[in-house]
Amino acid sequence: MTRRTVRIAMNGVTGRMGYRQHLVRSILAIREQGGLDLGDGEVVWPEPVLVGRRAHALEELAERHGLTEWSTDLDAVLADDSVEIYFDAQVTSARVEAIKKAIAAGKHVYTEKPTATDVEGALDLARLARDAGIKHGVVQDKIFLPGLRKLKRLIDGGFFGEILSVRGEFGYWVFEGDWQAAQRPSWNYRAEDGGGIVVDMFPHWEYVLHELFGQVTSVTAHVRTHVPQRWDEQGKPYEATADDAAYGIFELAGGAVAQINSSWTVRVNRDELVEFQVDGTHGSAVAGLRNCRVQHRSSTPKPVWNPDLPVTESFRDQWQEIPDNQEFDNGFKAQWELFLRHVVQGAPYTWDLLAGARGVQLAELGLKSSAEGRRFDIPELTL
Incomplete structure (x- = not known):
């Protein structure tokens, strides 16, 4: 050796x-x-x-x-x-x-x-x-995370049939820095320093969607700065000039539609800090950082809308956990x-x-979509 x-x-x-x-x-x-x-x-x-x-x-x-x-x-x-x-x-x-x-x-x-x-x-x-x-x-x-690797296993095995849609929820509450220290550096909230959740997270969503479901062909985004003032590492207040939340719709090659919310101003009521629900004609899955659970069409229940009666079933209990079946490294x-x-x-x-440039392109067009209030097609990048 x-x-x-x-x-x-x-x-x-x-x-x-x-x-x-x-x-x-x-x-x-x-x-x-x-x-x-x-x-x-x-x-x-x-x-x-x-x-x-x-x-x-x-x-x-x-x-x-x-x-x-x-x-x-x-x-x-x-x-x-x-x-x-x-x-x-x-x-x-x-x-x-x-x-x-x-x-x-x-x-x-x-x-x-x-x-x-x-x-x-x-x-x-x-x-x-x-x-x-x-x-x-x-x-x-993100594509090397255990939850998304399990999701990729399901896609490659044909579990979903035709994939119809992807819904993603990412984020958590980042403290403002006055009464509790912020979990992220202050530059993340200053646009002049390269901050903003769109430039941080849309490059992630580009390669996750591209690798798992198909190339992103269009973007529609709405971007906000929900918390206008924060406090830096020295305890000094500053104006938050960068976006801290983004709500995006992405059309994918092949016809599927992805909706992903990204926010540093949301309190977590889900099992993991990021989750993706994938719905297909033959089955659905919910994948996070580590876990992935599924519901096949053969075991899909038949809910009936009746707001006059309390819910008597646990919808989460009707899903099956995907086993690891292998050791996943960092x-x-x-x-x-x-x-x-x-x-x-x-x-x-x-x-x-070049793959990295596609992520920058999606972030750039996402910000432009929000600023101009319209949908943008994503042109193919070449060198």
Whole structure:
């Protein structure tokens, strides 16, 4: 067994998502399992080089996890020929410039989404990566979640018959920051800093719908800022200029219709923070982050509308839970492993910067739909 070290510049790991999901639960988790076994006598050993603006935070993270390399000088890290991959989990407004530098330095690129603040910027990155001949990928973690993998299993097995509609509910109440600390950074609620639930979540909905049900062909959206004032990390009030709720209708290739509500101003009355109900001619399913339950047409009850009598049956009890039947790993880690295989072995990989641009496009057109009060077709993106 031989070990190949792959050095990864990880920019933005002092943030919540970059630290928890990408550094700890992905890269460090791969190291804890002994590396990524390629199955051909070779093991990939990821070696993170932590990059950011705050030296004290980087040093503290490195010490906490027994790492030795960190830097506040991105240019110097990218100039190091031994660094093969650049990963970006910064705020969106800082992402494009950093990725362009990484591409120019010949690094393979793996990045959080959205990849840019507008679709032209996202396409520009995809073109630059293509012309440079590097490998590139975009985080599209939701399709690796256990609940959605079970849903994909049902789709591939023909459980639904013809899929008619998809209804999604995502969100939770994010505290304003005055009487309780907010669960999300304040920049998420400032449009000038790249915040907003549309630019955050519509890229997710693009790849979830595309991968599972069909390409999104049109969007109609209504966007709101329900909470106009919030308090930042220093306890200072600020104007919330970004949207905190979005109500979208997406038409899909093949005729199905998806309706997805996204909100940071909703209190949860469902089993998981995100749930999708899929209705088809032969059956229906409700999938969340981990669980998935179904109701086949052969076991569908026959409700009768009668508002004069109390309900005597539990509708939830009439659904059947889908078993795991396999061990599901962390979704971020699973995609990291696929990208490392792509870099080292040339294994197929479809979630690239062009796929990321489709997510940016859907967010951009969703905001335009809300602003102009009309439906927009989604044109095919090409490089």
